[in-house]
Amino acid sequence: MSSRIIPAVAADLKEIIFLAKSFDLDLEDVSWQQFVVAKKEKSIIGFGRLRSYLECTEVATVGVISEKRNQGIGTAIVKALIQIAPSEVFVTCVIPDFFLKFGFESVKQYPSVLQKKVDFCKLYDFNDDQIFVMRFNK
Numbered sequence: 001m002s003s004r005i006i007p008a009v010a011a012d013l014k015e016i017i018f019l020a021k022s023f024d025l026d027l028e029d030v031s032w033q034q035f036v037v038a039k040k041e042k043s044i045i046g047f048g049r050l051r052s053y054l055e056c057t058e059v060a061t062v063g064v065i066s067e068k069r070n071q072g073i074g075t076a077i078v079k080a081l082i083q084i085a086p087s088e089v090f091v092t093c094v095i096p097d098f099f100l101k102f103g104f105e106s107v108k109q110y111p112s113v114l115q116k117k118v119d120f121c122k123l124y125d126f127n128d129d130q131i132f133v134m135r136f137n138k
């Protein structure tokens with residue numbers, strides 16, 4: 001199924017936060033302007049954001065509701081984010097295989113601000129060799 005990915009609007013934020021919390025995703029410094037969403041009728045079925053720091057930009061907070069997974073929605077969201085991202089974009093994740101297929105590559109050296117995100121993953125009992133910082137260059 002190919003999904004239409006559109007920019008979020010202010011009214012979407014409450015539902016995004018509700019869903020992202022239930023998936024244990026990063027909700028630090030969220031604003032609706034960062035997000036793109038996939039919707040079915042008026043409900044959000046998937047979302048993701050670009051989080052910008054002074055030093056870099058990362059793809060973050062990507063989620064798809066469980067009933068709609070494995071239908072290409074997560075892929076469409078990441079592709080849409082890559083399209084609007086600057087030439088270099090990072091992701092910090094525990095599912096490297098999902099991001100490899102877009103061309104993200106695991107890196108050992110990365111902007112120090114992303115260490116905070118690595119530490120966030122550790123709060124959920126992931127250890128160093130399960131957490132990947134990955135970079136994509138257009």
Ligand SMILES: CC(C)(COP(=O)(O)OP(=O)(O)OC[C@H]1O[C@@H](n2cnc3c(N)ncnc32)[C@H](O)[C@@H]1OP(=O)(O)O)[C@@H](O)C(=O)NCCC(=O)NCCS
Nearest residue numbers: 023062063064069070071072073074075076093095097098
């Ligand atoms: C990860 C997630 C966004 C994928 O969304 P989706 O709509 O199911 O993804 P797609 O249908 O586009 O892609 C499915 C592919 O991703 C793979 N995939 C899904 N979850 C994965 C995971 N946890 N680890 C590795 N690969 C995964 C599937 O095996 C499938 O592979 P294939 O295309 O080779 O068959 C979704 O499973 C989700 O919301 N998970 C919970 C939140 C989360 O972990 N977010 C990532 C934060 S960085």
